Each structure stands twice: as C-alpha cells, then as structure tokens.
Amino acid sequence: MTPRKTVVIGAGPVGALAALYAANRGDDVAVYELRSDLRESTTTPLNFTKSINLALSQRGIEAILAAGHPLLLDTVLQETIPMAARMVHYRNALGKVIEDSQQYDVHGRFQRAVDRGLLNRVLLDELAKMDNVKLFFQHKLTGADFRRKKAWFEVQSDRDAVAGRRAQEIEIDFDLVIGADGAHSSTRYHMMKYALMDYQQEYIDCLWCEFSMTPSTTDDYRISPNHLHIWPGGSFMFIALPNLDKSFTCTLFAPVATFTDLEKASDSDLVHFFDKHFPNVTDHIDSASLSAQFRRNPHLPLINIKCSPHHFSDSAVIVGDAANAIVPFYGQGMNAGLESVRILFEALDNHESPAEALAAYTKTRTKDTHAIADLALVNYKEMRSSVTSRFYKLRKYIEETLYHYFPSAGWATQYSRVSFSNVPYSQVIERSKYQERVLKNVLALCVLVPGIGIAFRLSRYHGVRRVLGIGP
Ligand code: FAD
Structure with missing residues (x-):
C-alpha cells in the first residue's frame, strides 16, 4: 500500500510534533514552514523579541512522551527549570514588601520553564533524522483546494528576496493537511471555504x-x-x-x-x-x-479564537493556535496544542476511515479547546489581582486541604486538573463547578448548624425563665 501523504503546515512546536506522530505511523510527511529554519537562523522570530520561555506542564509532556521517541522527552526535560510555586510580590496595607510563595500543587507537582525556541529545535532535529519526513522552509501556504486535495505555496529564499526576484509558486498533492500555522492560520482561512465553520475572534x-x-x-x-x-x-x-x-x-x-x-x-x-x-x-x-x-x-496584542469544526471531510484538520489561540494566563496554549496532536492521532488510530476520525476529533476536542479558552480568560483576574486577597487564600487553603486529604474521593484543585492531569478541559470546568457547590453547601452548613444550636439554646433559656416567672 502506498503511504498516505500527510502535509503539515507550520513547523512551530505543534506542527513539528504532529509531523513526528504522522511519521511514526509510516506516513509520507512533508512540513512546509513560512520562515527559515530556526536552527540555522540568527534572526529574531516574528512577534518575539528574543525567544519567549513558556510553562510546560503535564499535557504537553505526555503528548511529547506519546510521540514514541524514547529519548525525546528526556532531551526536552533536561533543558527545563522546575517551578514549584508562584512567588507573589506585593506591598501590604502598611507598605511592607511581601514575597508570598504559593505552591502549585499539594502533591508536589510542578510547572517547568522551557525555552520555546529550544523545544522547537529539539523537535525539528528529531524530524530531520527520519527518512519519511521532508522539511521545506521559506514555503508559505497561499491556497488550498480541500476537495481536489491540492495546495499552493510561495517559495522565496532570503537571497531571492534580497535580489528582488519574485517568489515562485508551487503546487502539491496530499491526502491530509494538518494546519498548525498559528493564530493567523492560512489553513483555517482556506478550510473555512469548505467546512461550514463557526468562527469567533476577540x-x-x-x-x-x-x-x-x-x-x-x-x-x-x-x-x-x-x-x-x-x-x-x-x-x-x-x-x-x-x-x-x-x-x-x-x-x-x-x-x-x-x-x-x-x-x-x-x-x-x-x-x-x-x-x-x-x-x-x-x-x-x-x-x-x-x-x-x-x-x-x-x-x-492577545487574541482569543474559537472555531468549529476543526476539520473538513478527510482532507484537513487544524491544531494548536490555528484552531484555538487562547490568552496565555493558564500557561496552556502550547500544552493544549501538543495535547490536541495526541488526541488527533488517537482518533486516527481508532477509526478505519480518516473522515470518521476527524469528525470524532472535532466532536471531542472543540468543546475542550473552548473550555480552556474560557478558563484562561478567568485566570488573568486571578493572577493580576486575586492572588493577594484573603478570601482567595482562604479558599485555596480549604481546597488544597481537601485535595491533600481526600484525593481518592476525586477532590482536586482546578489548577491541578488543568496543569497536572489529562482530564478533558470541559470536565475540569464541570468538576470545579460541582466542588464549588459542595463547598458552598458545607460552608452554609457550618454557619447554619451552630446558628440552629444557638437559637435552640436561647429558646430553651427563655422558656426556663418564663417557667420560673423571671422572664419577659
Ligand atoms: P506557532 O508557534 O504560532 O507556530 C506556527 C508556525 O506556522 C510558525 O512557525 C509560522 O511561521 C508558520 N506559518 C504561519 N503561516 C504560515 C503559512 N501561511 N505557511 C507556512 N507556515 C506558516 N503556552 C503554554 O503552553 N505555556 C505558556 O506558558 C505560554 N506562555 C505564553 C506567553 C505569551 C506572552 C504568549 C503570546 C503565548 C504563550 N503561550 C504559552 C502560547 C504558545 O506560545 C502558543 O500556544 C504556541 O506557540 C502555539 O504553537 P503553534 O505551533 O500552534 O503555533
């Protein structure tokens, strides 16, 4: 059987990981990237001043692990720095500078700081070792026909650009396009003309x-x-x-x-x-x-993009920021994108027909990516203001104590579920809402039970006084 031709658009962290997964399945993989090879380039990537560093957490780590390259995760993790807690710096009401270390997880799990460029480089190095992968840099997707399974690219080297030579256009065929070309995705733009896509950007x-x-x-x-x-x-x-x-x-x-x-x-x-x-x-x-x-x-600026579906028929699917660009306040944008790759390939492995696999992927993943977009927006308020409030700290303390003593009862903090688990994001929201209801009821009981006791004692006290003829 001829291997399936999988074309990945974008060689950022999500596209590079998607290409690795596709190559492991034996596909004939081609990666097309707009910019030059970041492993050779000394210039600054678009949008970034030097290289941004990111928080890598469990979803991203497990997605890298499941890529099936045993040493890959070790290579990545060696280059990370554990961050076990937030350090909140502020002045209290008396003007004293406070440094408050707030642990991320009562069970000792931590975030890891990673250089985005370095992670990207490690993934590209791994791809470059594979015979069934071809990497094309300075190739910009300009058009795609997802029915006829054809795509067009503009190719222009730095030398051509300097010499004022016009970019060349090339046409390619494919079986499946995986669009991982970031928030301003060209794949998404062209897919919209085929899929009946709902789209929202803010x-x-x-x-x-x-x-x-x-x-x-x-x-x-x-x-x-x-x-x-x-x-x-x-x-x-x-x-x-x-x-x-x-x-x-x-x-x-x-x-x-x-x-x-x-x-x-x-x-x-x-x-x-x-x-x-x-x-x-x-x-x-x-x-x-x-x-x-x-x-x-x-x-x-910071953009928030939600769209649905994330695929068209059996020929196109979008992942990472291309499908769900979210604000960075839960440290999940890249983690969610890497997790999407794992879930996409699980769907492809579990379905005979690629069209069914992509439909199943959209069905589960869309609601989860929308959920993390919402959670990330809410977390901005927590980071920029709530972290110093007494109420926030009390609630965090109660939740963490319950999480510490009753993890087997399924109790966990929202932060832990987002950062240190693979629980689908939409379920994280449901479970947090459930825990909030339980907490409110428990707190209401804490107020109500002593209140009833006091009322009862008072009524008995007044009753006794009345019997003795000393009361009102
Ligand atoms: P990108 O990294 O945007 O890569 C897309 C690639 O596609 C690029 O290389 C681009 O050149 C290429 N491309 C674009 N158009 C075309 C085209 N037409 N043809 C060919 N190629 C094309 N995430 C976390 O998980 N943790 C964090 O702590 C975190 N912090 C963040 C902090 C900030 C300030 C910001 C802005 C983001 C943060 N994120 C974080 C989010 C994270 O950076 C993104 O989610 C992640 O980089 C997305 O990866 P991607 O591969 O999907 O897209």
Missing part, C-alpha cells in the same frame, strides 16, 4: 511587552529560579520565568490605555510606575535598561 483589552532580567554580577539568578514570579497590579501585572542561562524573561501585561499612558510617559515616570506597582523590579533591571526595553520591544 482581541482582549491587554497588550504585552517582554523584558529581560540579566544574571547577577556573580553570574547567578537575581531571584529564585524555582518560582514563576508575579507582581500583581490589579488591572495589570508583571511576571518573570527563569532561563537556563540564569536570566529571566519577564512580561508586562496591561490594558491598552495603560500602555498608551506609559508610552507617553517620561523615562522617570515609567520607572516610578514600576517602583510603585512592582516592588524591587528596578533593583534587578536597572532603570535605563527598563525604559530602553519598554521603548524598543514590541507591544503586542
């Missing part, structure tokens, strides 16, 4: 700007490397994730209006803003560098 009122915190003068981390650091500011926040070279990649997230104000502000006002809201940051990033980075680095 730019949230938030921009982000990246900063680098260099190692200390003694070549050490300036702040604890085993934390994801958060400086909550109410309607905005600053965060920092560690890198292997002892630097931190930091990000300011804030509403558009705050960015506009800061863009207009003088350097000293900008530094004052940081000193006021993000205590001690300017001890670690000097003022001149902070202002320079804010002015130099791009101020980028």
